[in-house]
Amino acid sequence: MTERCLYPQHDALPEQSPAKPARLRGMHAELSDESLMQRYQHGDVAAFGELYRRHSHGLYRFIAWQSPRADWVDEVAQDSWASLHKAAERYEVQASFRTYLYQIARNRLIDLLRQHQSLLASELGGAEDSPHAALERLGEASADTPETALAEKQRAAQLQAAIGTLPAEQREALVLQQFSGMSLEEIAVLTGAAQETVKSRLRYAMQKLRAALTYEGEQA
Amino acid sequence: MSQPGDDDRDFAAFLAGDDELSAMLQQLPQPAPSAALDQAILAQAAAAVAGKAANDNAAVQAANDEQAGGVQPYRRSRWAAPLGVAASLLLTVGVAWHWMGGKPEAPVILAQEPVAEAQAPVPAAAPAAPAAADALKESATGGNAAAPQPVRKQQEAARQAPQLARAPAPKTGPESSGGHDVARKVQQAEADKHDKTEVAAAAVEPPVQLAAPVAPAAEQQAVGELKARRDAAPAPVLADRAAAGANSIHTEPAKAAAAPPAEARLRALSTTAKPAARQASAAEVPTAEEWLKQIDALLHDNQPQKAREEWQRFKQHYPDYPVDEAQRKRLDALPQ
Numbered sequence: 001m002t003e004r005c006l007y008p009q010h011d012a013l014p015e016q017s018p019a020k021p022a023r024l025r026g027m028h029a030e031l032s033d034e035s036l037m038q039r040y041q042h043g044d045v046a047a048f049g050e051l052y053r054r055h056s057h058g059l060y061r062f063i064a065w066q067s068p069r070a071d072w073v074d075e076v077a078q079d080s081w082a083s084l085h086k087a088a089e090r091y092e093v094q095a096s097f098r099t100y101l102y103q104i105a106r107n108r109l110i111d112l113l114r115q116h117q118s119l120l121a122s123e124l125g126g127a128e129d130s131p132h133a134a135l136e137r138l139g140e141a142s143a144d145t146p147e148t149a150l151a152e153k154q155r156a157a158q159l160q161a162a163i164g165t166l167p168a169e170q171r172e173a174l175v176l177q178q179f180s181g182m183s184l185e186e187i188a189v190l191t192g193a194a195q196e197t198v199k200s201r202l203r204y205a206m207q208k209l210r211a212a213l214t215y216e217g218e219q220a
Numbered sequence: 221m222s223q224p225g226d227d228d229r230d231f232a233a234f235l236a237g238d239d240e241l242s243a244m245l246q247q248l249p250q251p252a253p254s255a256a257l258d259q260a261i262l263a264q265a266a267a268a269v270a271g272k273a274a275n276d277n278a279a280v281q282a283a284n285d286e287q288a289g290g291v292q293p294y295r296r297s298r299w300a301a302p303l304g305v306a307a308s309l310l311l312t313v314g315v316a317w318h319w320m321g322g323k324p325e326a327p328v329i330l331a332q333e334p335v336a337e338a339q340a341p342v343p344a345a346a347p348a349a350p351a352a353a354d355a356l357k358e359s360a361t362g363g364n365a366a367a368p369q370p371v372r373k374q375q376e377a378a379r380q381a382p383q384l385a386r387a388p389a390p391k392t393g394p395e396s397s398g399g400h401d402v403a404r405k406v407q408q409a410e411a412d413k414h415d416k417t418e419v420a421a422a423a424v425e426p427p428v429q430l431a432a433p434v435a436p437a438a439e440q441q442a443v444g445e446l447k448a449r450r451d452a453a454p455a456p457v458l459a460d461r462a463a464a465g466a467n468s469i470h471t472e473p474a475k476a477a478a479a480p481p482a483e484a485r486l487r488a489l490s491t492t493a494k495p496a497a498r499q500a501s502a503a504e505v506p507t508a509e510e511w512l513k514q515i516d517a518l519l520h521d522n523q524p525q526k527a528r529e530e531w532q533r534f535k536q537h538y539p540d541y542p543v544d545e546a547q548r549k550r551l552d553a554l555p556q
Contacts (some may be wrong), residue, residue, distance in 0.1 A: 043272060048265045056261075057252055064251040074257050081261045085268045152247075159244055177235065178245045184235075203227075206234045210241055 033097035041088045054079070055101055058180040063105055065163075065175040072112055080105040098182070099189050106190065155213075162212035170205040173198055323478045508534070515551065528554040 002021065027048040028036060039047035059080065064073045083104045091100070163171060176182040184202075188195040233239040237246065253261075425536035430460065511534050531551045534541075543551075 040269075043269050045266050045269050048269070049262060052258070052262060052265075056258065057250075060253045061250050073251065074253070077253060078257065078261055078264070082264055082268075084263055098310075155244065156248055159248060174245075178237075178242060179250060202235065203231050206231060206241060209245075213241070 025189060032095045037076065037088070037091055037097050038093070041091060048085075051097070055098060058098075059105055061179045062102060062175055064104075065179065066172060068176075069116075070112070074106050075107060076112065079108050083108070095189055099186050102176075102182075102190050106135070113128055124135060158213060159209065162209045165212070166205050166208060169193075170201045170208070172208075173201040174205040177202055391479070505537060510537045511538070512543065522553050527551070528556070 027040075028046055031039070031047070031050070033051060033054065036044075036047040036051050040051065056077075057138060060073070060077050063076045063080075064070075067073050076110065080101065084101060087104070163174065169191070173187055174192065177184070178189045183188070184195050184198050187193075187198045191198065193201075234242050235454065237243070259287060505511075515527050515530045515534065518524075518530060528551070531554065
């Protein structure tokens with residue numbers, strides 16, 4: 001059995017900026033998120049680059065899975081990093097930096113959902129612009145051969161559909177734990193729920209996804 | 221069939237990513253930020269840091285400019301108002317000092333007062349005066365006003381005696397005129413008094429040495445007290461001079477009754493601490509009534525020359541005493 005990274009988003013970290021000196025990059029890579037944030041507070045742009053390298057993909061996945069509209073994802077991601085800079089002077093090392101960063105993005109999403117609640121309700125029937133539709137298209141493009149492509153497409157579509165049917169709180173816990181690599185404790189801090197509650201949400205999500213896959217398999 | 225223990229193990233494996241479902245989830249295609257978005261966010265952060273650094277540099281530059289004198293106008297404007305107030309106060313004090321310092325109220329004049337000061341009534345200050353006068357007195361004497369009070373009282377009484385003799389009755393209320401009018405009247409009254417008393421002292425007898433037991437410092441305090449009293453409230457000597465014929469001596473009990481507590485305290489202190497010289501000079505000069513009786517006795521003894529001399533002395537000491545008109549004509553008609 002091959003050993004897999006518990007935090008899959010770390011497997012796909014973007015390459016370092018070519019303009020960044022290797023010596024400085026190595027020094028920053030050894031620092032914690034909180035130390036990097038403190039350096040960024042004092043104007044160290046390289047520290048911000050290291051933070052972005054570590055968390056940009058995980059944050060983007062979280063936003064993409066939680067956003068009801070695909071055209072919001074880039075905007076929310078950019079706003080979140082911009083808000084991080086604005087709040088840098090007030091940043092204090094209390095919780096983990098990742099929780100702090102995701103909290104910014106989560107609040108931004110909640111604001112957008114409140115602002116566009118009526119519009120989203122009218123678009124509920126059409127899933128053309130949903131991020132899940134975009135994920136489906138992304139899955140289609142990644143297929144290698146026609147046979148495997150068909151099989152993977154079906155399984156991805158089933159899984160994505162099952163995730164889409166989860167209640168928002170369970171889907172959020174699932175995305176944060178499976179796609180962003182957060183621990184139960186971090187999810188509890190971010191969502192403001194008890195750790196046991198987070199655990200229950202994840203257990204229900206797992207059971208519903210298994211049931212959906214089993215049902216789809218039996219139907220096939 | 222799955223057991224509860226199996227569920228826990230499955231859930232733990234799901235959380236750890238060791239089961240089939242988690243593997244399927246990891247294989248799902250995941251969205252990723254585009255390179256353009258990456259560049260935009262990184263450029264935004266770099267610009268923000270640069271802007272902050274520019275602001276910091278501007279703040280540092282401003283601080284340096286301030287240290288180098290570049291922000292002097294602000295400092296000047298900040299100190300302009302207090303400096304203006306201080307300069308105004310200084311000018312006012314200087315003018316007031318100059319104005320008050322040039323008046324003929326030196327202690328030397330006090331030494332030339334007539335001996336009648338022993339009978340001079342103590343002027344009753346205006347009702348509103350004592351508090352302010354006491355306060356000024358305290359400040360003028362440095363809080364040690366108890367010791368020199370009797371001396372000051374004597375000098376003040378001696379200086380005001382002739383004026384009070386001319387005043388019909390002391391006014392108990394404050395004068396309606398301003399402080400400058402009050403001071404001007406005081407100066408006028410003192411000038412008149414000074415002229416008369418100088419003539420009397422030169423012609424009749426040497427001046428009473430009232431100032432002899434008074435130390436110079438005490439005299440200065442007395443003068444300061446008088447100035448403060450003038451500024452604080454009008455004195456009864458400012459009464460209308462047109463009514464100068466009235467007998468002010470008979471009004472002394474009323475004035476004493478109307479005197480405020482501080483004035484009464486001063487009066488008590490002065491009576492208990494009178495200098496010996498003052499007591500002696502008071503013993504030399506009889507009262508007006510007694511003096512007139514003595515003159516009548518001389519006339520009865522057929523000593524008109526001596527009676528005339530006494531009459532002249534009497535007029536010097538009691539110029540405003542209401543002598544009976546017939547008696548006055550008779551005494552004035554005495555041969556040389």
